[in-house]
Every structure is written in C-alpha cells, then in structure tokens.
Amino acid sequence: xxxxxxxxxxxxxxxxxxxxxxxxxxxxxxxxxxxxxxxxxxxxxxxxxxxxxxxxxxxxxxxxxxxxxxxxxxxxxxxxxxxxxxxxxxxxxxxxxxxxxxxxxxxxxxxxxxxxxxxxxxxxxxxxxxxxxxxxxxxxxxxxxxxxxxxxxxxxxxxxxxxxxxxxxxxxxxxxxxxxxxxxxxxxxxxxxxxxxxxxxxxxxxxxxxxxxxxxxxxxxxxxxxxxxxxxxxxxxxxxxxxxxxxxxxxxxxxxxxxxxxxxxxxxxxxxxxxxxxxxxxxxxxxxxxxxxxxxxxxxxxxxxxxxxxxxxxxxxxxxxxx
Amino acid sequence: xxxxxxxxxxxxxxxxxxxxxxxxxxxxxxxxxxxxxxxxxxxxxxxxxxxxxxxxxxxxxxxxxxxxxxxxxxxxxxxxxxxxxxxxxxxxxxxxxxxxxxxxxxxxxxxxxxxxxxxxxxxxxxxxxxxxxxxxxxxxxxxxxxxxxxxxxxxxxxxxxxxxxxxxxxxxxxxxxxxxxxxxxxxxxxxxxxxxxxxxxxxxxxxxxxxxxxxxxxxxxxxxxxxxxxxxxxxxxxxxxxxxxxxxx
Numbered sequence: 001x002x003x004x005x006x007x008x009x010x011x012x013x014x015x016x017x018x019x020x021x022x023x024x025x026x027x028x029x030x031x032x033x034x035x036x037x038x039x040x041x042x043x044x045x046x047x048x049x050x051x052x053x054x055x056x057x058x059x060x061x062x063x064x065x066x067x068x069x070x071x072x073x074x075x076x077x078x079x080x081x082x083x084x085x086x087x088x089x090x091x092x093x094x095x096x097x098x099x100x101x102x103x104x105x106x107x108x109x110x111x112x113x114x115x116x117x118x119x120x121x122x123x124x125x126x127x128x129x130x131x132x133x134x135x136x137x138x139x140x141x142x143x144x145x146x147x148x149x150x151x152x153x154x155x156x157x158x159x160x161x162x163x164x165x166x167x168x169x170x171x172x173x174x175x176x177x178x179x180x181x182x183x184x185x186x187x188x189x190x191x192x193x194x195x196x197x198x199x200x201x202x203x204x205x206x207x208x209x210x211x212x213x214x215x216x217x218x219x220x221x222x223x224x225x226x227x228x229x230x231x232x233x234x235x236x237x238x239x240x241x242x243x244x245x246x247x248x249x250x251x252x253x254x255x256x257x258x259x260x261x262x263x264x265x266x267x268x269x270x271x272x273x274x275x276x277x278x279x280x281x282x283x284x285x286x287x288x289x290x291x292x293x294x295x296x297x298x299x300x301x302x303x304x305x306x307x308x309x310x311x312x313x314x315x316x317x318x319x320x321x322x323x
Numbered sequence: 324x325x326x327x328x329x330x331x332x333x334x335x336x337x338x339x340x341x342x343x344x345x346x347x348x349x350x351x352x353x354x355x356x357x358x359x360x361x362x363x364x365x366x367x368x369x370x371x372x373x374x375x376x377x378x379x380x381x382x383x384x385x386x387x388x389x390x391x392x393x394x395x396x397x398x399x400x401x402x403x404x405x406x407x408x409x410x411x412x413x414x415x416x417x418x419x420x421x422x423x424x425x426x427x428x429x430x431x432x433x434x435x436x437x438x439x440x441x442x443x444x445x446x447x448x449x450x451x452x453x454x455x456x457x458x459x460x461x462x463x464x465x466x467x468x469x470x471x472x473x474x475x476x477x478x479x480x481x482x483x484x485x486x487x488x489x490x491x492x493x494x495x496x497x498x499x500x501x502x503x504x505x506x507x508x509x510x511x512x513x514x515x516x517x518x519x520x521x522x523x524x525x526x527x528x529x530x531x532x533x534x535x536x537x538x539x540x541x542x543x544x545x546x547x548x549x550x551x552x553x554x555x556x557x558x559x560x561x562x563x564x565x566x567x568x569x570x571x572x
Contacts, residue, residue, distance in 0.1 A: 010484065073456070073463045096449075098482060101441070102465035102499070105453025108419060114535030115418065117448040130539065136340045137444050143540040147533075154449075184462050185492050188478070192486035200484065204572070228572060246503060252336060252444065253360055253502050261571045271337050275444075278544075282569050284561065285550070295550045300564060304555030316559040320566065 003029040003036045004089040006080060007052065008099055012044050015201060016162070017095050019055045023163040024122070024155055025093045026056025031126055037061060037087055038169075039080065041068050046171065053169025055162060060171045061087075067178035071099060072185040075178060077106035083174075084111060089150065096154035097200065104154045113150035120159040120279075137252050137275035156279070157200065158258045199248065202231035204261045207250060207277075209235035211266020211287060211306045215243035220310040221265060227317045233257070235267045251276035266306040269294025286310075324475075324494070325382045326369040327434040329425055329451060330400055331359040331415075331443040332393040342541045349445075349541070356396055360508070361440025363403075367505035368470060369438055370404040378472040382406050386428050388421045390414060394524065401519035402511035408524045416534035418446070422454030423532045429459060435494040436477065441466070441501040452499035462496045468503030 005025045007018040025036040038057040040049060043064050052060050061083065068075070080103065084092055092107060094100035096118040108115040116131035120141075124130045128145050131153065135142045199205065206225040208218060225232045232248060239249035250257055252272040258279035265286045267273060274297055277283070285298035286306050295301045302309055334340065335355040343350045358366070366385065373380040385400040386409040387393055397408045409432070411424040429437065437459075439452030456463035468487065469480035479498065481488045511519070553561045565572045 073453070073465065074461075077457065098466040098484075101449040102453060102463070105418070105422075105450040106457040106463070108450070108535070109422065109454045109457035112535070115448070115450055115454075116536070117418075117446075117450055133447075135446055135538075135541070136334070136338075137336065137447060138544070139338075139340050140342070141542050141544065142446075142538045143542075145537050145539050146535065147537070148535045185464065185490055187488055187490055189489040190483075190486065191489070192483070194485070196485065198485050249502065253364075261565070261569075275336070282565070282571050283547075284565070297547060298550045299547065299569065300561055301550040301552050302555050302558060302561060303552065309555050309558055312556075313558040313561065316562045319559070320562050320572075 001032065001034040001090050002087055003032065003034060003091045003093060004084055004087060005036060005038045005057065006092065006094045006100070006103065007038050007040050008095065009040065009042055009044050009048070012042070013048060014044075014051060017097070017157055019051070019162050020157070020160050021093050021095060021155055022052055022055040022057050024160045025091075026165055027122055027163065028091060028093070031122065032090065034090070035059070037089070039063070039083060049171050050169065053167050054164055056165035056167050057169045058167050060169050062171055062173050063176055065176055065178055067180065067183050070183065070185055070187050071102070072183045073102050073106060075183055077103050077110060079176060079178070081107055081110040084150070091151045091153060094152070094154050096156050100154045104152050108152050111150050111152070112148060113152045114146035114148040115152045115154070116144055116146055117154050118156045119153050120156045134279070138278040139275070156258065158260070159279070197229065197231040199231045199233055199250070199255055199257060203259055204228045204230035205233050205250070205257060205259045206230045206263045206265065207233035207235065207267060208238060208244070208265045208306070209267030210237050212238070213307060217307055218244070220314050224310065224314050224317060227314065227321060235273050264294050264298070265310065267294055268292040269297055324380050324435040325384070326372065326380055326436045326438065327429065328362060328366045328369050328383065328385045328405070329437065329439045329455070330362040330366065330385050330387050330396070331440070331445070332356050332387065332389055332396040333359045333443055333445045336360060336444050346541045347539065356393070358396055358400060359440050359443045361442060361501060363508040364505045365438040365440050365500045366400055366403060366405060367507070367509040368500065370509060371505065372470070372472060379475065384408065384434070386425055387411070388413060388415050388424045397524055398519050399511060401522045402515040403509050404515060407522055410524055410526050411529050412526050413529035417536045418448050418450035418454060419536070420532055420534045422451050422458055424529050425451070425455050426458035427530050428527065433495070437495065437497045439497060439499050441499055452497050456497035459497070462492055463499060464490060464492055464496065465499040467498045467500045470498060470500070470504065
C-alpha cells in the first residue's frame with residue numbers, strides 16, 4: 001500500500017504546487033498507515049528531486065525518456081497506471097490543474113478507481129473514504145464518498161499548506177520503454193511567455209473590471225501589481241472588450257484561482273465572476289456602488305471611484321515597501 | 324467527418340442553490356436548466372467548423388445522459404444547430420457512469436471528433452471527457468482553446484502555464500475544451516427552433532454499470548465575515564489592515 005503523487009516540473013524545477021501535493025499525500029499516507037511516493041517525469045537534478053523528500057516523500061521515482069517530453073494523455077496515463085499497480089498504490093494524488101485534469105479521469109477508468117476532483121482538504125473520513133470538494137462553482141460544498149478500492153484525488157491549488165517532514169527519500173531512477181509510434185500527440189509549436197508571474201501561481205492578484213472605465217487607465221493597477229509581486233487579472237467584460245488579454249479573465253468560464261489576496265477593482269462581483277475567485281483567502285473590493293455584490297464576498301472594501309483611489313493606494317504601498 | 328458534442332444539463336449559473344432531503348439532494352423547485360456553458364461553447368465551435376464546407380464536417384450530433392426531463396435542453400442544442408441527438412435514459416449517477424454510457428453510444432455510432440466541456444458547472448469534476456476517451460481507448464487532449472481543421476488534420480491549441488502548445492493528433496480523439504474555443508455561444512434562431520422539433524432524439528437504455536462515487540452531503544458556504552470598510556480618502560488604512568490584521572502583505 002502507498003500513496004502516489006504525480007509531480008510536474010517546469011524546465012527541471014518543481015513549483016510550490018508539487019510540494020503542496022507531497023505534503024497532502026504524506027498526511028494522507030499517515031492517516032492510512034502507509035507511505036507516500038513521488039513520481040517525477042523529465043530531467044530534474046538530484047538536488048531538486050531531494051526537495052520532494054523535504055515535504056515527506058519516502059521514495060522518489062524518477063523517469064527520463066525523450067518520448068515523454070510531450071504530454072500524450074494516453075501514454076502518460078498508461079505509464080502512471082502501470083507504476084501504480086507495481087507499487088500497489090491505493091491513492092493517486094494529482095493537481096487539479098490542466099495536466100491533472102487531463103490524466104486523473106483516464107486513470108480513474110484504467111484502474112476502476114473513483115475520482116475525487118478538486119478536493120480542498122484531507123479526507124473527512126477514511127473508511128468509508130469521504131472527500132470534501134467545491135461544487136456548483138463555489139456556491140456549495142459536497143462530501144463525496146469514493147466506493148472503489150483505489151482512489152484518485154486532484155487537489156485544488158493553494159488549499160493545503162506546506163508541511164516540512166524531512167524524510168530521507170530514496171531516489172529510484174527507473175527506465176521505461178515508450179515506443180516511438182505510441183506517442184500520437186505531435187507538437188508543432190510552443191508559445192510561452194517568460195518572466196511574467198502566472199495568474200494561477202500568484203499569491204496576490206490585482207484584478208480590474210469595467211469600473212476601470214477605459215483600457216488606458218490600467219497603468220496604476222499594473223504598477224500596484226508589480227509593487228506587490230502580484231499577477232494582473234480582469235473580469236470577463238474587460239477581456240471581451242479586448243482591454244486586457246483573454247488569459248487574464250478570471251471567473252467561471254475563465255481562470256479559477258485561489259490566491260492568498262485578491263483585489264477586485266471596479267468589479268461588481270456577478271455570480272460568474274465570484275465562481276472564479278471565491279476561494280481566495282482574503283478579498284479586497286473597490287467599487288463605486290456600496291450595494292455591489294462584491295462587497296458581500298469581500299473582507300475589506302473601499303466605496304469609491306477606482307480611478308481616484310488607485311493612485312493613493314499605490315502611494316500607500318510605496319510607503320510601506322520603502323520602510 | 325462527424326463531430327459529437329457531449330452535453331450536460333445544469334442549473335442556470337445564477338441559481339441560488341438549495342438542498343433538500345437532509346442536504347443530500349438539490350432542490351430543483353424554480354431551477355432553470357441550461358446547457359452546461361462549456362458544452363455550449365463546444366457545440367458552437369463544432370457548428371462553426373461545419374459551416375465551412377472546406378472542413379468536410381457532414382454532421383454534428385449531441386449526446387446526453389439523463390432522464391426525459393432534460394429534453395428541453397437537448398432540443399435547445401438541436402435548435403442551435405445540432406443535426407441529431409442521443410439520450411441515454413438514466414439518472415446520471417456519477418461521472419464514471421456517465422462516461423461509460425456515452426462510450427456505449429459512440430461504440431455503435433462512431434465519431435471522428437468528440438468534444439466535451441472542461442467541467443460542468445454543477446459538480447465541477449472535469450472528469451467525463453477524459454474518462455470517455457479511456458473507455459473508448461482513444462487519445463484525448465485537454466485544456467483545448469482552439470480547434471481548426473487543415474487538410475483533414477486537426478490543429479489544436481492546448482493551454483499550458485504561461486502559454487500554449489500547438490498540436491496535431493489523429494482522429495478519432497476527444498478534445499476537452501475551455502475558454503477560447505468559441506467567442507460567444509451561438510443562439511438559436513426562430514428557424515432553428517422550428518426545425519429542432521422534427522430532429523431526432525435517439526433514446527437508448529443504460530448499460531448496467533456501477534458508479535464509483537456518491538455525494539453523501541451538500542452544504543452551503545459559510546458566510547464571510549462582514550466586509551470592513553475603509554475611507555476612500557485614506558487607502559493607507561487598507562494597507563495597514565492587510566499588513567497588521569490580515570497579515571497578508
């Protein structure tokens with residue numbers, strides 16, 4: 001028995017997300033009286049792999065194979081399922097992100113293992129196995145019982161704190177064979193921005209809505225974000241109007257984020273917008289309308305014109321950072 | 324080529340959800356049912372692809388697992404422009420069950436491209452598309468924000484952290500689609516609504532398969548603590564609260 005964690009690296013480095021998963025899996029393994037195993041695919045240096053041990057992995061399976069450079073869902077899920085069976089895994093933990101969402105459902109069918117998708121905390125019960133997750137886009141939560149022997153969980157980002165355990169993880173370099181013809185997904189081009197804080201990774205997000213009035217007013221918002229080391233975001237009307245790029249749209253049909261701090265500036269807070277940001281730990285709202293629904297979701301609020309308030313806010317942050 | 328769009332029937336996204344039966348069941352009184360927003364975008368893209376004869380799409384169909392009460396939603400999909408519909412006559416027990424039923428439909432009615440929305444706005448599981456592809460033993464691409472067809476080949480944009488990959492993948496495949504796949508959902512015109520009345524909904528009975536999960540309890544989110552207001556003339560106070568009270572910057 002063991003708990004297997006699928007980790008992802010970006011150019012050989014793990015993100016905080018992978019450490020959250022290991023921390024989660026290690027706690028879960030304790031509840032199940034077993035140990036956690038991390039799976040790493042791709043070229044990662046030993047010192048980086050050892051970091052997985054710091055958050056509790058007992059064993060790290062490292063696989064390097066050029067045919068795994070591209071994410072082919074069929075090849076990856078077959079590989080992970082094979083490892084899970086060999087290691088007699090009872091729970092597989094993945095992130096509830098693009099890659100986790102691509103693989104977890106396939107693993108569920110392949111292993112006939114019930115899927116708890118987007119869970120936000122440790123299981124509320126082990127026998128029967130019951131997980132807790134957001135449903136109705138954040139308008140409710142549900143306890144879901146997983147009836148199968150093997151379970152698959154995807155963990156909502158930023159919902160579980162890092163726990164340092166310092167296990168002496170054994171690194172096992174494992175050879176796998178993937179036939180050239182097996183990889184059917186063919187990559188033609190990659191377009192990637194670098195040097196920008198990614199919205200889904202950011203701990204602080206500064207987001208603007210229609211209350212920003214015109215696309216030319218974004219200067220102070222961007223300045224505020226850079227002072228705070230934050231990512232910028234926007235509401236749907238703003239991305240639909242083309243004031244800001246589509247990648248910045250947060251909300252039900254856009255990106256769903258859960259930063260520690262979310263600034264909603266000139267955003268009224270329609271249900272669809274809140275669906276994307278309601279898991280933020282602290283929400284600050286600036287809006288002219290004191291009855292705007294965003295203030296019901298917000299922890300802190302300023303009733304005022306975003307255009308007038310923002311420069312003062314930027315000055316206050318500069319003063320803080322200057323200290 | 325034929326495209327199938329799998330659709331889910333969900334409460335309108337502005338619904339204030341309530342639960343009955345000891346918080347085990349959604350209270351459907353007064354609920355407006357709609358096509359899951361991502362599935363609606365998927366259907367829109369499928370129809371856009373069919374509109375251009377160069378793409379060689381002969382048919383766009385929709386499939387749904389649900390009881391007869393979902394037929395207005397299926398008719399809406401037909402009114403928007405789908406040519407025919409499949410309905411598996413069963414309560415949707417869980418994602419695994421739904422995907423298994425859809426795979427049975429597709430095994431007897433093969434499609435070249437199968438589109439599923441990235442998640443449904445009720446259970447937010449992001450599960451059915453991936454499960455379906457595994458049941459069918461075919462490939463899948465998730466986080467798809469664009470599909471084009473060039474010389475019979477699919478060109479797919481897959482969103483990754485901070486960018487996108489442009490991929491191609493042989494048919495048949497399942498594409499799990501998200502924002503970007505179509506700009507605005509297509510709206511049914513009067514002609515479409517009239518025509519939908521005579522389009523076929525092919526109903527089949529479910530195969531016997533167990534679900535792997537069940538919801539045992541729903542709860543509403545705890546209300547947030549009341550918003551603390553700060554003087555707009557003095558935003559410095561906000562920064563102090565974030566620093567000293569929330570301890571977050």
